[in-house]
Structure formats: structure tokens, C-alpha cells
Amino acid sequence: xxxxxYRVIQWAxxxxxxxxxxxxxxxxxxxxxxxxxSNPEKAGKDAGEIAGIAPTGVLxxxxxxxxxxxxxxxxxxxxxxxxVEVICRLLRSGKNVVTSTSFFYPTDDFRAQYDQIEAACRExxxxxxxxxxxxxxxxxxxxxxxxxxxxxxxxxEVHEIVNFLDExxxxxxxxxxxxxxxxxxxxESRPNLLSGAYKIFAQSQAMIAEGLGRKIDNxxxxxxxxxxxxxxxxxxxxxxxxxxxxQRHEWTAWSEGKPLVVFYACYTIGNEDMEPDWRFxxxxxxxxxxxxxxxxxVLQGAELPGEHLPHPGYTWTAMGxxxxxxxxxxxxxxxxxxLNVGLVRPLGLVR
Amino acid sequence: xxxxxYRVIQWTxxxxxxxGIRHFVDNPVYDLVGVAAFSADKDGKDAGELAGVAPVGVNATTDLxxxxxxxxxxxxxxxxxxxxxxICRILxxxxxxxxxxxxxxxxxxxxxxxxxxxxxxxxxxxxxxxxGIHPGFVGDLIPLVLSRITSRVDKxxxxxxxxxxxxxxxxxxxxxxxxxxxxxxxxxxxxxxxTDSIQFFAESMAQVAEGLGRKIARxxxxIEVGLAxxxxxxxxxxxxxxxxxxQHHIWTGMDEDGKPLVVFHAIYTVxxxxxxxxxxxxxxxxxVVIEGDxxxxxxxxxxxxxxxxxxxxxxxxxxxxxxxxxxxICDAPPGVLTHADLGLxxxxxVVRG
Numbered sequence: 001x002x003x004x005x006y007r008v009i010q011w012a013x014x015x016x017x018x019x020x021x022x023x024x025x026x027x028x029x030x031x032x033x034x035x036x037x038s039n040p041e042k043a044g045k046d047a048g049e050i051a052g053i054a055p056t057g058v059l060x061x062x063x064x065x066x067x068x069x070x071x072x073x074x075x076x077x078x079x080x081x082x083x084v085e086v087i088c089r090l091l092r093s094g095k096n097v098v099t100s101t102s103f104f105y106p107t108d109d110f111r112a113q114y115d116q117i118e119a120a121c122r123e124x125x126x127x128x129x130x131x132x133x134x135x136x137x138x139x140x141x142x143x144x145x146x147x148x149x150x151x152x153x154x155x156x157e158v159h160e161i162v163n164f165l166d167e168x169x170x171x172x173x174x175x176x177x178x179x180x181x182x183x184x185x186x187x188e189s190r191p192n193l194l195s196g197a198y199k200i201f202a203q204s205q206a207m208i209a210e211g212l213g214r215k216i217d218n219x220x221x222x223x224x225x226x227x228x229x230x231x232x233x234x235x236x237x238x239x240x241x242x243x244x245x246x247q248r249h250e251w252t253a254w255s256e257g258k259p260l261v262v263f264y265a266c267y268t269i270g271n272e273d274m275e276p277d278w279r280f281x282x283x284x285x286x287x288x289x290x291x292x293x294x295x296x297x298v299l300q301g302a303e304l305p306g307e308h309l310p311h312p313g314y315t316w317t318a319m320g321x322x323x324x325x326x327x328x329x330x331x332x333x334x335x336x337x338x339l340n341v342g343l344v345r346p347l348g349l350v351r
Numbered sequence: 352x353x354x355x356x357y358r359v360i361q362w363t364x365x366x367x368x369x370x371g372i373r374h375f376v377d378n379p380v381y382d383l384v385g386v387a388a389f390s391a392d393k394d395g396k397d398a399g400e401l402a403g404v405a406p407v408g409v410n411a412t413t414d415l416x417x418x419x420x421x422x423x424x425x426x427x428x429x430x431x432x433x434x435x436x437x438i439c440r441i442l443x444x445x446x447x448x449x450x451x452x453x454x455x456x457x458x459x460x461x462x463x464x465x466x467x468x469x470x471x472x473x474x475x476x477x478x479x480x481x482x483g484i485h486p487g488f489v490g491d492l493i494p495l496v497l498s499r500i501t502s503r504v505d506k507x508x509x510x511x512x513x514x515x516x517x518x519x520x521x522x523x524x525x526x527x528x529x530x531x532x533x534x535x536x537x538x539x540x541x542x543x544x545x546t547d548s549i550q551f552f553a554e555s556m557a558q559v560a561e562g563l564g565r566k567i568a569r570x571x572x573x574i575e576v577g578l579a580x581x582x583x584x585x586x587x588x589x590x591x592x593x594x595x596x597x598q599h600h601i602w603t604g605m606d607e608d609g610k611p612l613v614v615f616h617a618i619y620t621v622x623x624x625x626x627x628x629x630x631x632x633x634x635x636x637x638x639v640v641i642e643g644d645x646x647x648x649x650x651x652x653x654x655x656x657x658x659x660x661x662x663x664x665x666x667x668x669x670x671x672x673x674x675x676x677x678x679x680i681c682d683a684p685p686g687v688l689t690h691a692d693l694g695l696x697x698x699x700x701v702v703r704g
Contacts, residue, residue: 022502023502026502026503027502027503044480046434053698063694105673131499133500137499137500141496141695143380143497144695144697145493145496145695147486147493147675147697147701148488148492148672148675148676148698149369149488149668149671149672149675150669150671150675150698151373151374151377151670151671151699151701152702152703152704153701153702153704154700154704156490157551166605174618189553200397211695211697212697212698212699212702213697213699213700213702214702225679234480255702260702288654289654290654291701292667293422293653293664293667293668294362294654294655295651295652295653295664295668296651296653296654297499297649297650297651298635298649298650298652299643299647299649300647300648301646301647301648302640302641302642302646302647302648303498304642304643304646312645312646315500315501315502315644316500316645316647318502319499319500319501319502320500322496322497322502323500323501324499324661338694338695339693339697340692341694342694343495343562343690343691343693343694343695344499345495345562345563345564345691346382346498346499346563347564348499348564349498349501349502349504349563349564349643350501350503350504350505350563350564350565351503
């Protein structure tokens with residue numbers, strides 16, 4: 001049976017880590033016992049201070065061995081870049097690991113890493129799980145859940161729609177890195193932010209297919225852009241006429257000669273003054289189950305009266321991992337995916 | 352892995368039963384081995400004929416004892432109203448039961464019935480599971496799944512919206528019995544179509560609350576009506592000005608601290624014009640909102656093409672929510688199975704062709 005409180009370590013204190021620290025502090029189902037920071041200058045500070053809340057009494061450290069020596073049930077591992085060696089050391093030290101980045105379901109692309117992780121789980125008697133918002137939820141758990149009401153499923157389409165005008169202004173800083181505001185020819189000629197991402201997302205596609213008794217044979221990719229029909233001024237950014245104002249990345253996972261799971265990443269800086277006139281609409285996820293009956297589910301931030309908040313993408317990402325922690329701690333050793341973790345009933349959300 | 356087949360009996364041949372028959376015939380995971388009918392004119396008829404598909408070589412029968420004596424894994428139990436003794440008989444006869452008709456989650460209100468079902472399961476070595484689209488999916492499984500990406504849950508609100516104006520001409524014959532076109536006083540004075548539903552929705556509320564570690568202590572019930580501001584012609588049914596043209600049923604599940612934790616709304620309307628007040632949730636059929644940190648929502652609708660209208664597929668969704676769980680029910684240890692017991696159900700044979 002589950003414990004009344006899980007001892008957790010927060011690994012890295014970026015946007016996801018801060019959200020997790022705040023949650024671990026507020027939710028009596030968790031006790032924060034350690035926090036790792038990659039930047040030595042942040043070491044020795046109170047984790048609460050870094051997360052923008054009252055002091056927690058837990059001081060951050062940059063010392064990996066000190067973290068490994070702690071008595072803890074689980075590490076929420078949310079660095080900017082995953083390091084399999086570190087994950088395996090944590091697992092071997094007897095701590096379960098939950099992450100919102102990189103590893104969601106074992107595919108051949110990451111076979112060597114999963115083999116290492118699985119071996120470390122066996123050695124440490126621990127479990128590993130990856131869950132977030134996408135990958136890790138909108139494009140795998142949601143379609144699998146929705147399959148439940150389908151008579152026949154022909155194809156799953158998942159559209160991630162990000163309208164940067166719905167985000168906080170911090171998000172606009174990523175526009176140049178993402179290939180906005182440049183000539184479409186230049187966009188085509190260089191790698192973009194999502195060029196390599198399809199292999200990460202293909203884990204979700206494999207999870208759906210294998211969950212439903214199929215295999216993904218291969219994944220093909222395509223990207224299209226829309227260009228501004230006039231200069232578009234944004235807070236702190238300008239999209240000159242003729243440059244990239246929206247992008248649609250399409251990743252198609254094929255099974256037995258047919259597209260079975262298609263992911264679209266639709267990024268735009270608005271819904272006007274661009275060609276083609278895509279009008280993706282507001283930031284949200286659309287999960288379209290083609291077949292009988294044709295069914296659609298939309299996931300979005302709720303607009304409540306008198307409340308306008310930025311899109312909750314980061315909180316969704318962190319919580320998609322964090323809420324699974326108790327179930328992962330209780331699971332038998334090994335890599336745990338949505339297919340075998342059961343119906344997760346998050347602890348301590350109503351408080 | 353060899354594909355295991357499940358031998359199923361369809362119990363009744365109404366709207367849900369027909370969907371069940373068509374699915375069992377179409378999906379190679381199932382073998383339809385028997386069909387229970389309850390009227391003499393259906394007795395002996397081919398199940399395919401009753402379901403509007405090609406003959407399948409299985410005849411419906413009114414001889415329930417013969418059906419119970421058959422070798423079968425599961426009964427898809429779809430009568431208009433659940434009969435607990437009949438369910439128990441099937442379970443004791445060694446057949447698992449999958450049902451969209453009631454008994455969705457054990458609460459104290461029906462503790463005696465659930466005790467009977469549980470005992471029959473243990474006796475027959477069988478399992479029972481009840482679900483559907485709502486109750487059974489939208490108002491219980493979906494809120495629990497949505498809670499997965501939430502840091503704090505203050506309140507769960509679930510909306511069912513039926514806009515009869517969306518080509519649901521078939522609804523005309525129910526308009527009067529549903530209380531459309533009568534004065535508000537008359538509407539409130541008589542039982543309405545949803546008066547009895549509270550017992551079923553309360554089970555969904557309990558499943559959500561208990562999934563989140565709380566209890567529903569009591570459920571309150573209120574209704575608001577929308578009145579026609581002028582005569583509204585709905586096909587050949589007239590809703591006179593000043594009478595009921597929309598209804599908003601609200602069931603509020605309070606937790607042990609008296610706080611509203613789970614609120615279900617059912618909104619039935621003939622459209623959005625010439626009605627006051629208007630409850631327009633847009634072009635959706637179900638909406639699940641978690642208020643908290645962050646506040647998030649899911650909208651569920653049919654995904655249709657040209658006219659952009661997402662139609663509801665309530666009957667198919669309801670039947671399939673149950674049918675798709677049949678393999679998991681059959682493979683589970685004996686007893687009453689909730690969503691938490693079943694975990695993530697992986698429907699079999701849904702991707703075919």
C-alpha cells in the first residue's frame with residue numbers, strides 16, 4: 001500500500017524544477033529532502049528561495065555524491081539535458097527516478113539507453129518513469145484513454161498548437177532560436193528546433209501502437225512554413241514581411257503501410273497576416289481519433305471568469321511526471337510506462 | 352502472441368445491443384455465441400438481421416436458461432434497466448458481466464446490491480464492470496486522467512451539453528416528456544427525465560472523489576430553466592413563448608468538509624436563439640474542467656467534417672466504453688472492477704484493416 005509521504009529529491013531547478021519544489025512543499029504527500037543544482041553558484045541556497053517561495057529548510061547542493069547518499073524514495077529528474085549515466089547512478093543508489101524529459105517509452109532509437117536504465121533498475125531495486133505533457137500525456141496517455149470509446153480506430157492525429165501570443169513574453173525570446181522571422185529558404189536550409197525531436201515523440205507513437213497491438217514500422221517527417229504578409233510587431237520581437245511567421249511540423253508513424261499515428265507541431269505568432277492563412281487558433285492540444293465514431297478531444301487551459309493566466313504548459317509538463325511518483329515508487333523494479341503503471345490516482349491534490 | 356478470442360453473449364437487442372452485435376461481428380477478438388431477446392417476435396431471428404448487418408449464424412433466443420448454460424466468457428448486459436438478480440445469475444453461471452446500465456462504482460447507497468454482485472462474482476469466479484460514456488467515462492475516468500497534469504484540484508466540473516438543434520430531429524418525440532414547451536411551474540411540479548439519474552451520477556462523483564483521496568458526503572440537486580422569448584418551432588413541436596426551451600440540471604457533490612468538490616451539469620436545449628438565459632458551451636458535447644492550479648479543461652465531441660458541427664455519438668461511445676473493457680474484465684481476478692482496478696484498458700482489435 002502507498003505511504004503517507006514520499007521523500008523526494010529535486011534534480012535541477014529550472015522552470016520544471018521550480019514548479020516541482022513548490023508542489024512538493026505544498027503537498028503533504030511529499031517531503032522534499034534534497035535539491036541538486038547544476039550551477040555551483042546556486043549551491044547552498046534554500047530550495048524555497050530558488051523556487052520563489054518561503055524557505056523550505058532544504059539547501060541545494062552541487063555535490064552528486066551527497067545527493068546519492070540521501071535517503072529518498074524518488075528523484076524528480078528535470079535537467080535541461082538528460083544524462084543516462086546520472087539516471088543510472090540514482091537508480092542504483094536505491095532511488096526511483098521520474099522525469100519529464102527525453103525517455104517515455106523504449107524504442108529502438110534509444111535501445112542502448114533503455115538497456116542501461118533497465119539494468120540499473122534491477123541493481124537498485126528501483127523503477128524509472130517518464131511522463132510530461134507532450135511527449136508523455138497528450139500524445140500517448142490521452143489517445144490510449146480515448147480508444148476506450150472507439151468502435152474502430154483508423155488513425156490518431158495529435159496537434160500541438162502553440163500560439164506565442166497566448167504565452168508569457170518570456171516565451172517570445174525563443175522565437176529566433178525556433179526559426180521565426182527568417183527567410184523561408186534559410187529556414188529550410190538549417191536544422192530547426194524540432195528537427196531532431198521526432199525521435200523523442202516517436203516514443204509516444206510507439207506506445208500507442210504497441211498498446212493497441214501494432215508496431216510502428218517507420219516515421220516520416222515534413223515541415224511547412226507560413227510567411228508574414230506584412231511586418232508583424234510583437235513585444236520585443238519583429239517578424240518582417242516575407243519571413244517565417246508560423247510552422248507546421250508533421251511526423252507520421254506508419255504501421256503496415258498506413259499512417260497510424262500522426263503528430264503535428266503547429267507553432268504560430270498569431271492568426272492573422274500570414275500566408276498560408278492557417279489560423280491554428282489558440283494554444284491547445286487536439287487529439288483526433290479517426291474511425292468510428294470520429295471523435296475529438298481538446299485539452300487547454302481553462303478560462304475562468306476574471307482569470308487570465310498564461311498557457312499552463314510548464315505546470316502540465318512537471319505534474320505529468322510528479323503525480324506518478326507514488327505509483328512509480330510502488331511499482332516492481334524496471335522501466336514503467338503508461339501501459340503498465342495502471343490508473344494513477346494522484347495523492348494530495350485536493351487540499 | 353496468439354490472439355486470444357473472447358466468447359460473448361449479447362443480452363438484449365436495443366440500441367446498445369445492436370452496436371454490441373455489430374462490433375462483435377466486426378472485431379476478430381470476439382466470437383458472438385449467443386443473443387438474449389425479450390420479445391417473441393425476435394426469438395429465433397438471426398442476430399445480424401436484428402442489428403442491421405448480414406446474417407451471422409447466431410439466433411436470438413428468449414430461452415435465458417439455455418444461454419446461461421452456454422460456454423461463454425462474458426455477457427454484454429444492455430437492458431433498459433439493470434436487474435441485480437439477473438446480473439448475479441449470469442455471474443454465478445460463470446460469465447463475466449460488462450454493463451452500461453447502472454452499478455458503476457460501489458457507494459453506500461446501493462451497498463446491498465454491490466454485496467450481492469460481489470458474492471455472485473466470488474461464487475462464479477467472475478467479474479463485473481459497469482461504465483459508459485456518462486456515467487462511466489467523461490465524469491469519472493476523464494477527471495482522474497486530467498488530474499494527472501494538475502498541481503492542485505479545487506473543484507471538478509463536468510458538463511454534458513445536448514443541443515437538439517443540431518439535427519437531432521429524432522428528439523421531437525421526447526420533447527413533451529422531457530418537459531419542453533411547458534411552463535416553468537409545471538416543469539418543476541413533475542418528475543423530469545433526469546430525476547432518477549442522480550443515483551448513477553453520484554457513483555461517478557464518488558469514483559472521482561475517492562480517486563483523489565476524498566469522499567462525497569452528500570449530493571445536492573437543482574435545476575435552472577431557459578424560457579423561450581418567442582414561439583420556437585422545433586420541427587413539428589412548438590415551444591410557446593414563456594415556456595421551457597432549455598434546462599440546466601446541476602448536481603453538486605460535497606466533500607466531508609461541505610465543500611463542493613465535483614459538480615455535474617446537464618444542459619439540454621433546442622438551440623441558442625430566442626431563449627433566456629442561454630447556456631452556450633460552443634460546439635462540444637462534454638466539457639470537463641478542473642479548477643485549481645492550473646485550471647485546465649478537456650472538450651469531447653464528435654469530429655465531423657464539412658459543416659463543422661461535432662456531433663455526439665452517445666450510444667456508440669457508451670457501448671464501446673464497456674465493450675472495449677471486456678478482455679480486461681475477463682482476465683481480471685473475480686469481483687467488482689472499478690476503473691482503478693482495470694488500470695489503463697488497452698482495447699483489442701480496435702485497429703483493424
